[in-house]
Amino acid sequence: MVNAIRSKWIQLVSNQPARNASKLVGVLLASASILGAQTPPRPHIVGISHFAVFAHDYEKSRSFYGGFLGFEEPYSLKNADGSASMTFFKVNDHQYIELFPEHEANSDRLSHISLETDDIEALRVYLASKGVKVPDHAHQARIGNLSFDITDPAGHQVEMVQYMPGGKTVAAYGKYMSGTRISRHMTHVGLIVTQLDPEYKFYTEILGLKETWRGSSSGTVLSWINLKVPDGDGYIEFMLAKEEPDPAHRGSAHHLCLQVTDVAASVETLKARPYFKNYGRPIEMHVGINRKRQANIFDPDGTRTELMEPNTIDGKPAPSSTAPPPR
Numbered sequence: 001m002v003n004a005i006r007s008k009w010i011q012l013v014s015n016q017p018a019r020n021a022s023k024l025v026g027v028l029l030a031s032a033s034i035l036g037a038q039t040p041p042r043p044h045i046v047g048i049s050h051f052a053v054f055a056h057d058y059e060k061s062r063s064f065y066g067g068f069l070g071f072e073e074p075y076s077l078k079n080a081d082g083s084a085s086m087t088f089f090k091v092n093d094h095q096y097i098e099l100f101p102e103h104e105a106n107s108d109r110l111s112h113i114s115l116e117t118d119d120i121e122a123l124r125v126y127l128a129s130k131g132v133k134v135p136d137h138a139h140q141a142r143i144g145n146l147s148f149d150i151t152d153p154a155g156h157q158v159e160m161v162q163y164m165p166g167g168k169t170v171a172a173y174g175k176y177m178s179g180t181r182i183s184r185h186m187t188h189v190g191l192i193v194t195q196l197d198p199e200y201k202f203y204t205e206i207l208g209l210k211e212t213w214r215g216s217s218s219g220t221v222l223s224w225i226n227l228k229v230p231d232g233d234g235y236i237e238f239m240l241a242k243e244e245p246d247p248a249h250r251g252s253a254h255h256l257c258l259q260v261t262d263v264a265a266s267v268e269t270l271k272a273r274p275y276f277k278n279y280g281r282p283i284e285m286h287v288g289i290n291r292k293r294q295a296n297i298f299d300p301d302g303t304r305t306e307l308m309e310p311n312t313i314d315g316k317p318a319p320s321s322t323a324p325p326p327r
Contacts, residue, residue, distance in 0.1 A: 042126045042208055043119035047232035049161050050088075051189045051256040052098035052111035053303050058084055060300045061099055065089045068275035068297075069183075069258075069305070071097065074176035075168050077142055088143075090176045094163070095186045097256065108247040109303045110254040112149070112157035113189045113236070115207075115229065120146045120162035127160075130206045143168040153198035156191055182266055183258035186234070187308065188226070190255040192245070193238040196225075196325045203227050203236065215289045216321040223289070223321075242326040251302035260307050263293040267307070270297065291318040 055061035065071055071089035079085045089097040100111055117123045120138045127150065128134050138146040138160075144167025149159050163169045177184075193199045203209045208230035215224040225238040239253040260266040267283050270276055285295045291312035297305050312318060 039129050040122065040126050042230075043117055043122040044231040045123075045207060045209075045229050046116050046118060047094060047229055048186055048189055048234035048236075049094065049114035049116040049159070050096040050098050051113055051186065052100065052159075053109050053299070054100050054102040054107070054111055054301070055109075055299075056102050056105065056301050058099070058101045062087065063275060064299045065097055065099060068270065068273055068279070070178055070180040070273075072176040072178050072181070074172045075143060090172065091181070091186050091258070092177065092184055093169075093173045097186075106248040108254070109251050109301050110156070110191075112159050113191070114147075114159040114161050116232075117160055117162050120148070120160060123160055124148060127206070132206065138162075140164075141167075145169055152191075153202050154191070154193055154195065182269065182307070183260055185259045186256055187259045187310075188235045188237050188257045190237040190239045190253060190257070192241055192250060192253045193225075194241050194244055194326075196238070196240065199238065200225070200227075209236065213290065213318065214320040214322075215318070216323040217289060218323075219321075220323055222323045222325045240325055249302070251298065252296075252304045255304035255306055257306040257308055259310055261309065263295050263307055263309055267295050287313055289318065291316070 053061075062073075066073060066089060069089075071091060073087050074090050076087035077085040084101055086098055086100045089099065091097065094116060098111070102109075124134050124138055132150055134150060135148050138148045141147055141161075145161050145164050147159050147161040149157055152158055204211065204227065209227035210230065211225060212228050212235065213224075213226045214222060217223045222240055224240065226235050227238070228235040237257075239255075241253070244250070245253065263285050267285060270283065279297075281298060283295055283297055285293060288294050288308070291314070292309050293313060294306055294308040297307065299305070
């Protein structure tokens with residue numbers, strides 16, 4: 001808008017006598033300044049902070065993420081009556097899996113996803129300037145970080161968080177990262193998307209994510225779109241669908257992806273762990289449409305964890321699909 005008004009004013013100035021031109025230039029600069037102030041810059045969004053899920057059987061899910069996947073719990077929270085409120089499984093210093101007891105049986109297992117920023121208040125002001133509904137201020141979470149929630153056009157809750165010096169996350173830097181954990185990095189999280197246009201505009205035009213790849217499982221209809229955060233290497237994967245699955249059966253699409261250097265070795269590691277005797281599913285390796293080796297494992301509620309190698313099988317990038325989205 002500023003550039004458009006600037007062009008109009010320049011055209012006007014060029015048609016004015018010299019005695020009026022300087023006054024008009026001053027008005028132009030003042031107008032541009034005012035309009036620019038209405039659109040503050042977006043602060044950095046540096047990565048995927050966490051993926052949060054509900055559990056029907058809280059202790060069974062704790063065993064899956066802790067005992068099977070090998071992630072440590074640096075801290076947990078309780079309700080006033082002493083019952084479990086939530087717990088945190090640490091992937092690395094900046095990434096966690098959060099686990100909550102379910103609020104409702106047979107409901108969507110996804111609670112929310114979270115993106116990390118380096119300036120939570122600047123992000124709140126920026127999003128407000130873009131018409132996104134935000135609270136009056138960020139709140140301090142029980143573990144000491146500052147955060148606020150927004151809702152994307154598809155209804156997914158997205159938590160924006162800044163890790164604060166006095167919080168538990170920063171205090172745990174360098175700690176609680178067992179050598180037995182199956183992965184050191186969460187590469188992406190997956191979200192079901194049925195209406196592509198508003199969701200795509202929200203994440204790209206407002207949040208600043210950049211598309212890196214499109215894939216199709218059929219070759220005729222688009223299945224996935226990958227959007228990388230603007231200031232890091234994590235990404236959100238749109239799981240495209242004509243209609244949303246039943247809430248109790250969204251766990252394969254609403255997923256997290258953990259990077260491993262060798263999928264086959266990681267699968268053998270999991271099979272050797274005591275939890276695998278009760279896991280009850282085969283773990284099958286395959287090469288995805290993106291030409292990367294991967295394997296899927298599922299928590300007790302069916303939420304999928306994807307293990308994936310960072311590179312394609314031959315080092316060459318997988319071509320993006322030109323197939324249309326589901327209609």
